[in-house]
Amino acid sequence: MGSIDATELGLEKKPNPGKATILAIGKAFPQQLVMQEYLVDGYFKTTNCDDPELKQKLTRLCKTTTVRTRYVVMSEEILTKYPELAIEGGSTVKQRLNICNDAVTEMAVEASRVCIKNWGRSISDITHLVYVSSSEARLPGGDLYLAKGLGLSPETHRVLLYFVGCSGGVAGLRVAKDIAENNPGSRVLLATSETTIIGFKPPSADRPYDLVGVALFGDGAGAMIIGSDPDPIHEKPLFELHTAIQNFLPDTEKTIDGKLTEQGINFTLSRELPQIIEDNVEGFCKRLIGKAGLANKDYNQMFWAVHPGGPAILNRMEKRLNLSPEKLSPSRRALMDYGNASSNSIVYVLEYMLEESRKARNMNEGGNEWGLILAFGPGVTFEGIVARNLDV
Numbered sequence: 008m009g010s011i012d013a014t015e016l017g018l019e020k021k022p023n024p025g026k027a028t029i030l031a032i033g034k035a036f037p038q039q040l041v042m043q044e045y046l047v048d049g050y051f052k053t054t055n056c057d058d059p060e061l062k063q064k065l066t067r068l069c070k071t072t073t074v075r076t077r078y079v080v081m082s083e084e085i086l087t088k089y090p091e092l093a094i095e096g097g098s099t100v101k102q103r104l105n106i107c108n109d110a111v112t113e114m115a116v117e118a119s120r121v122c123i124k125n126w127g128r129s130i131s132d133i134t135h136l137v138y139v140s141s142s143e144a145r146l147p148g149g150d151l152y153l154a155k156g157l158g159l160s161p162e163t164h165r166v167l168l169y170f171v172g173c174s175g176g177v178a179g180l181r182v183a184k185d186i187a188e189n190n191p192g193s194r195v196l197l198a199t200s201e202t203t204i205i206g207f208k209p210p211s212a213d214r215p216y217d218l219v220g221v222a223l224f225g226d227g228a229g230a231m232i233i234g235s236d237p238d239p240i241h242e243k244p245l246f247e248l249h250t251a252i253q254n255f256l257p258d259t260e261k262t263i264d265g266k267l268t269e270q271g272i273n274f275t276l277s278r279e280l281p282q283i284i285e286d287n288v289e290g291f292c293k294r295l296i297g298k299a300g301l302a303n304k305d306y307n308q309m310f311w312a313v314h315p316g317g318p319a320i321l322n323r324m325e326k327r328l329n330l331s332p333e334k335l336s337p338s339r340r341a342l343m344d345y346g347n348a349s350s351n352s353i354v355y356v357l358e359y360m361l362e363e364s365r366k367a368r369n370m371n372e373g374g375n376e377w378g379l380i381l382a383f384g385p386g387v388t389f390e391g392i393v394a395r396n397l398d399v
Contacts, residue, residue: 020376020397022237027187028244028397029180030194030232032358033122034351035114036078037202037226043074050221053086054093054209061210061218068222073318073339077225077346080110080202095209098269103205108143108152111200114228115140115149116156119198122230123157128194128241133159133232135195137183139168139175139350142201144267153198172263173316174384175199175350176229180392181251183233193234199350200228206272216275223317225346229354245361246380247395250299254291255386259283263385280316284383285323291389292328292379299393301377307331310378310396312356315342320383337363353382364398374398 022028041049047065051057085106091097115138123130136159138150150165166186171178176199183195203224208217237244262277277283296304306328315321315338325335337359341348345355357380367374380392 020395022235022244022247022395022397023249025188025235027184027233027235027248028237029246029248029357030234030237030242030244031122031126032245032354032361033118033120033125033230034354034358035117035121035228036345037080037110037114039079039082041077041079041225043069043072043076046222051210053083056210058210058212061212061215064215065210065218065222068218071318072223072346073343074223074225074346075343079226080106080204081207085204092204092207093209095211096270100267100269100271103207103271104144107202107205108145108149110202110204110226111140111143111228112149112152112156114202114226115153115198115200115230118200118228118230119153119157119196122196122232126232126242130157131160132194133163133196134190134193135164135166135183135186137166137168137179137186137195137197139171139179139197139199140201141170141172141175141265141349142203142205144169149200159196170265170385171350172265172384173314173347173349173352174382174386174388174390176353177314177380177382177390177392178253178384179350180231180233180248180353180380181253181390183231184248184251184392187233187235191235195233196230197233198228198230199354201349201351202226206274208271214273219276220274223347225348227345227348227351229351231354244397246357247397248392249395250295250393251391252295252298253388253390254294255388256283256287259387260385262387265385280387281319281323283387284320285327287389288324288381289327291391292381295379295391295393301393304377307334308375310360310375311335311338312353312360312378312380312394313338314352314382315339315356316347316383318342353380360396361398364396368398
């Protein structure tokens with residue numbers, strides 16, 4: 008739990024008039040911290056599985072993900088109350104949603120409160136809410152329960168993004184940017200919240216890919232305040248969101264495939280996903296920076312805030328774009344500390360980027376003003392924003 012406090016950063020660069028800016032960041036996590044080195048034994052114990060081949064495979068996967076710690080909602084108390092979650096083949100979607108719906112709201116409320124505190128203005132100044140989650144399903148949606156939990160005005164305009172997957176955080180930023188720039192004076196709260204309980208299952212030889220999720224994904228929430236034309240007295244902008252685009256790749260619908268079933272949600276990621284991203288990421292980045300008028304920018308003279316879908320994706324991006332190793336450091340740190348937390352991850356990456364900018368400034372080292380915020384999700388969908396780091 009925690010976040011960057013904008014008032015500590017001493018920002019000097021000013022955003023362009025009318026352009027949306029990130030004004031504050033916050034995050035929150037459930038209480039259970041999982042150390043990767045103990046995950047395998049704990050998972051097989053709680054699911055009463057003694058398959059040595061599956062256990063060996065998960066052990067290998069845990070080493071290759073580069074994840075060291077993660078936070079999870081799942082606990083002994085939950086498994087005691089809902090033992091059917093650890094039993095193969097049982098119908099558990101109702102039980103899962105009972106847990107997930109409450110858990111994501113609780114985490115989203117906490118992350119939003121941290122963010123609003125760091126922002127420094129009154130909660131009554133929030134005019135719009137964008138809520139993102141792929142971990143719950145209900146009507147009314149989690150946006151209403153978050154608004155209620157925070158005590159937002161009933162006049163707050165709400166947008167709900169469900170089941171957008173790993174690209175959800177950047178998709179939410181794109182939507183918040185549009186709202187902020189088309190509604191002068193507005194202040195948009197973007198909140199993301201995810202938990203893996205929606206897909207928790209015992210290990211099975213019939214579903215070997217489930218083990219990838221066990222080794223990689225984590226839970227948590229993130230929040231940001233977005234608005235244009237910051238009040239210079241009460242607000243300190245962190246990033247300017249200059250230009251945003253979204254592209255999908257035709258005929259890749261099955262590459263990231265998720266289905267909500269009686270046993271929860273089932274995800275499968277094609278082995279070709281890292282290659283597909285490698286083959287298309289440079290063309291996407293060229294279109295994005297070209298639209299922003301930065302076509303001649305050297306990639307290594309830009310910052311890179313990339314959703315850490317996994318080490319293979321980051322490695323292939325680094326190779327294809329010929330990026331210096333430090334360029335993806337915030338993404339690798341977020342993956343190491345929190346796992347792939349789906350839509351939340353970009354919040355954690357941006358926070359680490361601010362931390363690194365502050366350290367560089369304190370050492371009288373310059374940073375990169377312009378950069379890209381990127382994520383990849385179901386579709387396959389590419390989300391990208393050209394941004395200015397106002398803390399350099």
